[in-house]
Amino acid sequence: MNTVIQYLLKEQRLRNTRFRQAILQTLDHQASPISAPDLLRKLQISGYSINKTTVYREMDILLAKGLVEEVRFNEDVRRYELKSAHHHHLICQTCQKIEEIAFAHDLSDKEAEILATKKFKVLKHSLEFFGLCESCQKKCK
Amino acid sequence: MNTVIQYLLKEQRLRNTRFRQAILQTLDHQASPISAPDLLRKLQISGYSINKTTVYREMDILLAKGLVEEVRFNEDVRRYELKSAHHHHLICQTCQKIEEIAFAHDLSDKEAEILATKKFKVLKHSLEFFGLCESCQKKCK
DNA sequence: TTGACAAATGCAACTAAGTTGCATAATAAT
DNA sequence: ATTATTATGCAACTTAGTTGCATTTGTCAA
Numbered sequence: 632m633n634t635v636i637q638y639l640l641k642e643q644r645l646r647n648t649r650f651r652q653a654i655l656q657t658l659d660h661q662a663s664p665i666s667a668p669d670l671l672r673k674l675q676i677s678g679y680s681i682n683k684t685t686v687y688r689e690m691d692i693l694l695a696k697g698l699v700e701e702v703r704f705n706e707d708v709r710r711y712e713l714k715s716a717h718h719h720h721l722i723c724q725t726c727q728k729i730e731e732i733a734f735a736h737d738l739s740d741k742e743a744e745i746l747a748t749k750k751f752k753v754l755k756h757s758l759e760f761f762g763l764c765e766s767c768q769k770k771c772k
Numbered sequence: 773m774n775t776v777i778q779y780l781l782k783e784q785r786l787r788n789t790r791f792r793q794a795i796l797q798t799l800d801h802q803a804s805p806i807s808a809p810d811l812l813r814k815l816q817i818s819g820y821s822i823n824k825t826t827v828y829r830e831m832d833i834l835l836a837k838g839l840v841e842e843v844r845f846n847e848d849v850r851r852y853e854l855k856s857a858h859h860h861h862l863i864c865q866t867c868q869k870i871e872e873i874a875f876a877h878d879l880s881d882k883e884a885e886i887l888a889t890k891k892f893k894v895l896k897h898s899l900e901f902f903g904l905c906e907s908c909q910k911k912c913k
Numbered sequence: 914t915t916g917a918c919a920a921a922t923g924c925a926a927c928t929a930a931g932t933t934g935c936a937t938a939a940t941a942a943t
Numbered sequence: 944a945t946t947a948t949t950a951t952g953c954a955a956c957t958t959a960g961t962t963g964c965a966t967t968t969g970t971c972a973a
Contacts, residue, residue: 646920646969668959682923687960689921705844705898707931708959720894732890736882744900749873750906751862757846758899760883763889787940787949809930823952828931830950848959849930 633659643696650710652676654689655698663720663729664710666754702757704729723764725771730764733757784837791815791822795830796839796854804870805843805851805863845870845900860877864905866912871905 636655640647653674658665665673671686690711693699700714704722721730742753763771775809777796781788799806806814814829831852834840841855845863864873883894904912 648921648969650922666959678883683959684924684961685922692921701846703844703846707848707850711846720901721886721890721894723892724895730890730892732886741877745862745873745901749862749871750909751864751871751901752860752904752909753901754865754903756899756901760886760892760894760897762895763893768891768893785968789940789950791951807930824930825932825953826951 658713664712666708725767805853807849866908
């Protein structure tokens with residue numbers, strides 16, 4: 632299995648279980664953030680007889696250890712992605728396709744301004760764009 | 773009751789019912805976005821014997837008619853606020869206090885860039901800041 | 914290698930948000 | 944007042960997420 636993942640587990644003192652491996656592998660191969668229910672289904676289809684409690688608890692652990700990041704779009708579910716470079720998303724409101732964007736836009740000046748004027752210490756932010764992807768724009772014409 | 777609300781209802785051809793009035797008044801007096809369950813509780817405490825189905829359906833209607841806006845923080849509930857000037861929020865991760873910020877930051881250049889490079893037409897965005905409010909910063913020291 | 918301890922897992926029962934179908938009540942226009 | 948339309952209540956439902964407790968599994972030291 633992925634040696635980077637192996638290393639991260641060692642570093643965080645997390646046991647190297649088959650489910651944890653499978654979850655991290657799946658997240659790694661994922662092009663966009665996935666929800667716990669989707670992850671569960673995906674793993675079960677792949678032959679793992681894993682329980683939903685395990686998936687939810689695992690996401691909590693990985694979040695706490697800083698291996699994954701939680702994002703939330705305009706949905707009733709939380710989504711997760713491996714923590715890497717901080718990025719944002721384009722969410723199509725028609726076909727629900729989610730695309731990541733490497734975002735050059737820097738908000739640290741803004742966050743400094745918020746601290747100065749509002750005395751609020753920003754620890755993280757979320758910035759997501761909702762609209763129409765290229766193919767859905769064409770369909771709507 | 774508020775004549776602005778009255779006017780909006782006329783304009784949108786929405787019936788002027790006591791529940792709709794109460795919901796709009798409540799939203800109007802709200803300093804930050806409120807969830808449907810909270811809104812329901814608030815109305816019931818105020819003496820309205822209103823059903824949760826009504827509240828949920830009402831929010832759908834007001835959303836569709838463009839009278840309210842839906843926002844979502846890192847929670848399992850949707851929140852609603854009267855649609856006015858577009859603004860963003862500071863959400864304290866310790867005491868959960870939510871503050872609105874009138875945000876001078878303009879993202880339309882960014883959205884134009886996204887259209888040009890990604891062919892994605894942005895219809896709306898969400899930008900929220902999570903961190904520590906002034907008093908929680910002091911407590912954590 | 915083995916034994917012991919801590920971490921991981923399954924199961925069942927639970928909470929809470931949000932939805933739906935259908936019957937009834939209230940509103941607005943004529 | 945009559946009528947068509949919209950709003951509402953109720954009950955039953957779906958789904959995400961949580962919790963307590965019993966059991967299994969991984970890790971590490973002896």
